[in-house]
Amino acid sequence: MADDRLNQRNWLQTVPELVVECAEEWDLQLGEPYPPGDAGYAQRVELPDGAPAVLKLIYPDRESTHEAAAIERLDGDGVVRLLEYDAERWAMLLERCEPGTPLSVAGGETALGVLIGLLPRIWKPAGPPFMPLADEAAWWVEYLPGQWASAGEPFERRLLDAALDALVTLPATQGEQVLLQQDLHGDNVLASQREPWLMIDPKPLVGEREFSVAPIVRSDELGSTRRDVLYRFDRLTSELGLDRDRARGWTIGQTIAWSCYTDHHVPHVETVRWLLDAR
Ligand SMILES: Nc1ncnc2c1ncn2[C@@H]1O[C@H](COP(=O)(O)OP(=O)(O)O)[C@@H](O)[C@H]1O
Numbered sequence: 136m137a138d139d140r141l142n143q144r145n146w147l148q149t150v151p152e153l154v155v156e157c158a159e160e161w162d163l164q165l166g167e168p169y170p171p172g173d174a175g176y177a178q179r180v181e182l183p184d185g186a187p188a189v190l191k192l193i194y195p196d197r198e199s200t201h202e203a204a205a206i207e208r209l210d211g212d213g214v215v216r217l218l219e220y221d222a223e224r225w226a227m228l229l230e231r232c233e234p235g236t237p238l239s240v241a242g243g244e245t246a247l248g249v250l251i252g253l254l255p256r257i258w259k260p261a262g263p264p265f266m267p268l269a270d271e272a273a274w275w276v277e278y279l280p281g282q283w284a285s286a287g288e289p290f291e292r293r294l295l296d297a298a299l300d301a302l303v304t305l306p307a308t309q310g311e312q313v314l315l316q317q318d319l320h321g322d323n324v325l326a327s328q329r330e331p332w333l334m335i336d337p338k339p340l341v342g343e344r345e346f347s348v349a350p351i352v353r354s355d356e357l358g359s360t361r362r363d364v365l366y367r368f369d370r371l372t373s374e375l376g377l378d379r380d381r382a383r384g385w386t387i388g389q390t391i392a393w394s395c396y397t398d399h400h401v402p403h404v405e406t407v408r409w410l411l412d413a414r
């Protein structure tokens with residue numbers, strides 16, 4: 136993930152204007168904004184008939200490019216419905232989850248069971264416009280060594296080497312290509328009425344199923360000890376019938392690739408160490 140925090144600050148300054156424009160476009164009554172998420176902006180709104188909805192403004196970065204297309208592709212199956220989309224403004228009108236409590240507060244064990252139930256529903260056969268996992272991995276391989284060096288070698292070389300090795304060797308030998316959500320964690324699944332839990336905020340890729348465990352294994356809000364991490368890895372791979380070596384490799388690769396610019400840097404690097412040492 137490239138460092139786009141500065142750009143995000145600039146983008147946030149345009150949000151109030153975007154909100155007004157969208158309210159006009161879709162004839163919305165504006166309600167309370169949600170507390171800021173990691174990247175985008177979300178606000179409660181009402182449709183002209185009074186029905187509740189959410190206006191989500193997507194922060195226009197690489198990983199979010201096809202967020203609306205992924206929500207549309209999943210067509211309400213375990214995910215909120217897309218009601219409207221404005222591609223120019225990167226604005227979506229979404230089904231609202233009520234009460235909207237994040238899955239992370241349900242406790243690690245319950246949350247893991249919900250995520251294991253959701254994954255096979257996300258794994259739809261998919262192709263363009265979604266970015267191939269192989270291309271994303273090649274991009275990570277290209278920038279990671281330089282980023283690691285310029286960040287002052289923030290973790291030991293062997294972790295970087297393990298990530299690069301996985302990201303170079305796994306792409307060519309993948310299984311069936313399906314839709315993946317590379318940011319499926321406990322705060323991107325919310326309590327709802329239509330189903331007990333619905334996913335929001337997908338960052339889609341197309342690749343093999345084994346990749347899917349990565350964001351869940353490193354999701355420290357579901358439990359942050361070595362035991363928690365290895366338990367999640369074991370349960371995900373065994374209950375979903377996934378190849379353990381490939382799942383481990385993808386998790387190490389994507390976690391290192393995303394580690395540099397996140398507030399979860401320390402637990403994420405620790406996760407990689409535990410996975411490597413448990414082999
Ligand atoms: N459809 C929705 N229903 C209810 N709450 C939502 C919905 N979409 C977003 N939110 C709220 O807005 C927050 C940020 O939205 P999210 O899509 O996760 O954006 P970010 O890209 O910033 O993580 C969520 O954590 C949640 O509280």
Ligand SMILES: [Mg+2]
Pocket residue numbers: 172173322323336
């Ligand atoms: Mg989110």
